[in-house]
Amino acid sequence: MNLSPGETTPGEADVAASASPAASAASLTVTGRAFPTNRGGLCKKGWTAAELLVSPDRILEPMVRQADGTFEPASWSDALDLVAAKLRVTRAEYGADAVGVFGGGGLTNEKAYQLGKFTRVALGSSRIDYNGRFCMSSAAAAGNRAFGLDRGLPFRVDELDTADTILILGSNVAQTMPPFIGHLEGARAAGGLVVIDPRRTATARLTDDGAGMHVQPTPGSDLVLLLGLTHIVIAEKLTDRSYLANRTTGFDAVRRSVSRWWPSRVQEQTGVPVWQLRELARRLAAGAARGAATGSGTYILTGRGVEQHADGTDTATSAINLSLVLGLVGTTHSGYGTLTGQGNGQGGREHGQKCDQLPGYRRINDPAARTHVAGVWGVDPDSLPGVGLPAVELLGALGEPGGIRCLLVHGSNIVVSAPNAERVRAALKTLDFLVVADFFFSDTAVLADVVLPVTQWAEEEGTMTSLEGRVIRRRLAVDAPEGIRSELWIWQEIARRLGSAGTFSSQASEVFDELCRASKGGLADYSGLSYALLDTEEPVFWPYPVGSTGTPRLFLDRFAHPDGLARLVVVEARRLGAPAQVGGTLTLITGRLLEHYQSGTQTRRVRELSDAQPEARLQLHPATAEQLGISDEAWVEVSNDRGTVRCRAQVSTDMRFDTVFLPFHFSGDQRANLLTDDETDPVSGMPEFKKTTVRVRALVKAGANV
Numbered sequence: 252m253n254l255s256p257g258e259t260t261p262g263e264a265d266v267a268a269s270a271s272p273a274a275s276a277a278s279l280t281v282t283g284r285a286f287p288t289n290r291g292g293l294c295k296k297g298w299t300a301a302e303l304l305v306s307p308d309r310i311l312e313p314m315v316r317q318a319d320g321t322f323e324p325a326s327w328s329d330a331l332d333l334v335a336a337k338l339r340v341t342r343a344e345y346g347a348d349a350v351g352v353f354g355g356g357g358l359t360n361e362k363a364y365q366l367g368k369f370t371r372v373a374l375g376s377s378r379i380d381y382n383g384r385f386c387m388s389s390a391a392a393a394g395n396r397a398f399g400l401d402r403g404l405p406f407r408v409d410e411l412d413t414a415d416t417i418l419i420l421g422s423n424v425a426q427t428m429p430p431f432i433g434h435l436e437g438a439r440a441a442g443g444l445v446v447i448d449p450r451r452t453a454t455a456r457l458t459d460d461g462a463g464m465h466v467q468p469t470p471g472s473d474l475v476l477l478l479g480l481t482h483i484v485i486a487e488k489l490t491d492r493s494y495l496a497n498r499t500t501g502f503d504a505v506r507r508s509v510s511r512w513w514p515s516r517v518q519e520q521t522g523v524p525v526w527q528l529r530e531l532a533r534r535l536a537a538g539a540a541r542g543a544a545t546g547s548g549t550y551i552l553t554g555r556g557v558e559q560h561a562d563g564t565d566t567a568t569s570a571i572n573l574s575l576v577l578g579l580v581g582t583t584h585s586g587y588g589t590l591t592g593q594g595n596g597q598g599g600r601e602h603g604q605k606c607d608q609l610p611g612y613r614r615i616n617d618p619a620a621r622t623h624v625a626g627v628w629g630v631d632p633d634s635l636p637g638v639g640l641p642a643v644e645l646l647g648a649l650g651e652p653g654g655i656r657c658l659l660v661h662g663s664n665i666v667v668s669a670p671n672a673e674r675v676r677a678a679l680k681t682l683d684f685l686v687v688a689d690f691f692f693s694d695t696a697v698l699a700d701v702v703l704p705v706t707q708w709a710e711e712e713g714t715m716t717s718l719e720g721r722v723i724r725r726r727l728a729v730d731a732p733e734g735i736r737s738e739l740w741i742w743q744e745i746a747r748r749l750g751s752a753g754t755f756s757s758q759a760s761e762v763f764d765e766l767c768r769a770s771k772g773g774l775a776d777y778s779g780l781s782y783a784l785l786d787t788e789e790p791v792f793w794p795y796p797v798g799s800t801g802t803p804r805l806f807l808d809r810f811a812h813p814d815g816l817a818r819l820v821v822v823e824a825r826r827l828g829a830p831a832q833v834g835g836t837l838t839l840i841t842g843r844l845l846e847h848y849q850s851g852t853q854t855r856r857v858r859e860l861s862d863a864q865p866e867a868r869l870q871l872h873p874a875t876a877e878q879l880g881i882s883d884e885a886w887v888e889v890s891n892d893r894g895t896v897r898c899r900a901q902v903s904t905d906m907r908f909d910t911v912f913l914p915f916h917f918s919g920d921q922r923a924n925l926l927t928d929d930e931t932d933p934v935s936g937m938p939e940f941k942k943t944t945v946r947v948r949a950l951v952k953a954g955a956n957v
Contacts, residue, residue, distance in 0.1 A: 287409045288408045335748035341656055341683065350658075353382070354367075363601075364769070373753070387591060392934045403717075409434065421941075422553070446463070449907050470907075471942035479509075500817075500818060561826070565822035589718075591718040601716065612770075613773045643929050666850075667851070667852075705735060706735055710729055711727060779795045836945070868914075870913075875908050886898070900949075
């Protein structure tokens with residue numbers, strides 16, 4: 252049987268399906284389908300996704316931990332009775348906020364919505380957040396404060412095709428979403444692809460042979476770099492004055508604030524030479540001017556490399572400021588956008604699994620929002636809890652006095668993905684009760700008291716929302732194995748056992764209809780949508796209020812602030828300089844490999860992917876390796892005060908001499924997040940993933956075997 256993939260984030264393995272529900276998972280294959288974003292292409296993870304449905308490691312029935320620490324199968328009735336009983340006791344003894352919920356950016360829109368409702372109505376808890384806090388939160392916060400609305404790309408992906416200048420900051424799209432690079436060809440042909448990244452990634456190499464420019468700053472200096480580019484644009488009178496006057500506010504304050512970032516000072520802080528700074532600023536400005544005259548586009552796109560920092564919101568804001576002074580945003584030909592990082596990275600953050608959010612991208616502390624959503628849910632607005640804790644704080648409250656004593660985890664593997672991961676693992680072991688819903692025994696699931704097996708992508712109905720705000724149907728392709736249930740059914744059953752107010756449907760279509768009603772009037776308004784409309788396969792972009800035809804390109808007439816103007820926001824670079832690179836002390840950055848995804852719980856179970864990348868490797872520059880006595884493939888120890896990683900070395904000229912790179916897909920003592928800090932951005936709650944000081948040493952002499 253063929254599976255026709257739709258589009259979520261281009262190139263990711265999570266794809267829409269259309270096939271007979273009676274089909275066998277064993278016969279499922281993946282084939283390409285023409286689509287505006289991926290045009291029939293997928294990455295390796297997508298092509299091999301069907302193998303996970305029949306993996307021998309799959310959990311096929313509820314598992315309950317026994318007194319001796321082993322797991323034994325249980326019936327669904329017994330497992331859920333146990334979960335409900337523990338929840339009831341915990342809430343009665345310690346209060347509703349003693350129960351926490353951790354969600355995931357890969358859940359369908361229906362599941363993300365229902366999880367937020369379940370937490371606040373059935374559990375009465377404010378303690379919910381999700382792994383998107385580790386991924387998109389800084390970009391979302393920056394977009395909200397600048398534009399009044401957060402959508403990854405406020406334009407269609409295929410509109411990049413006509414661009415002659417595209418600046419990509421901190422995203423290796425050639426490996427994380429390979430089909431996306433087809434949209435860069437126009438810019439490459441014009442010599443206008445610019446990639447800013449401390450590593451010479453596969454994406455950076457797309458700028459070779461006159462196709463553009465690779466800018467290689469020191470890790471964590473992106474904010475200074477962007478301030479410097481904005482300074483040059485203003486100082487050389489390259490701004491769009493009419494646009495700034497008519498469509499923005501705050502320019503004068505930003506102009507004064509960037510005046511201190513003259514090119515030589517920026518060079519000193521970032522390592523980027525003055526000539527390259529000036530060339531880049533002029534290229535962007537010339538592209539913006541051409542776009543206004545001819546319709547050819549100039550776009551600035553950011554990714555996790557510039558956002559996963561303790562100043563990530565300010566860095567993303569500075570990229571937006573640069574876009575605004577150039578007059579790019581809200582035009583018919585150019586723009587600013589941010590690239591999502593999970594299968595439903597956009598939709599997962601719109602409808603209520605964030606700690607401060609209600610459906611439709613509403614704020615939970617807004618009385619009008621509470622009244623509207625409570626009316627849809629059939630509960631008293633005053634019964635809804637207030638703002639909870641963002642992910643890192645939520646995890647920090649595990650097992651603490653007055654903190655969380657019982658945790659439910661859905662769609663996330665926090666033992667691998669959370670910063671300061673060993674601290675998280677230790678905290679999970681102090682809980683009174685841990686429930687994990689997953690396909691496999693992840694690193695988090697092995698610590699659980701109850702593990703609930705749930706449906707995978709081809710076994711469920713639902714919707715996903717892409718980085719361009721396109722809402723896409725996910726269709727049932729195969730029936731799930733007999734012992735597996737959807738999270739929608741699980742939450743319905745637990746809510747029933749708890750005697751919850753409100754209603755909880757297990758049917759995705761009914762949940763979606765309710766989501767649409769709950770989102771009505773919100774920033775992410777889905778109220779005009781239905782499965783019937785989505786099944787026509789007409790392109791659908793939110794906001795899509797009743798009576799509209801959707802919004803492929805945002806901000807053409809006005810921004811989402813009450814006065815219709817975009818905000819230029821002053822940001823300051825408070826973390827200057829880099830740690831001394833001496834005695835084996837280096838700066839670690841983390842990221843993805845082509846073959847793996849997130850914590851690797853799924854992709855490391857696919858033979859083709861695991862054989863290609865079976866273990867973590869530390870990339871370091873040849874000069875650095877020679878100085879430390881490290882040879883290619885030798886075993887090394889990477890450590891700091893938080894933890895120690897042991898892995899092989901990969902000597903590569905793609906690295907800066909002062910920087911090392913470690914992928915975050917592996918478990919055990921190869922977890923990159925054993926090393927990362929849980930310091931967070933004060934606005935977004937984003938942890939510092941991309942600038943970590945580590946010590947590196949050889950475990951054996953160069954040339955020797957372990």
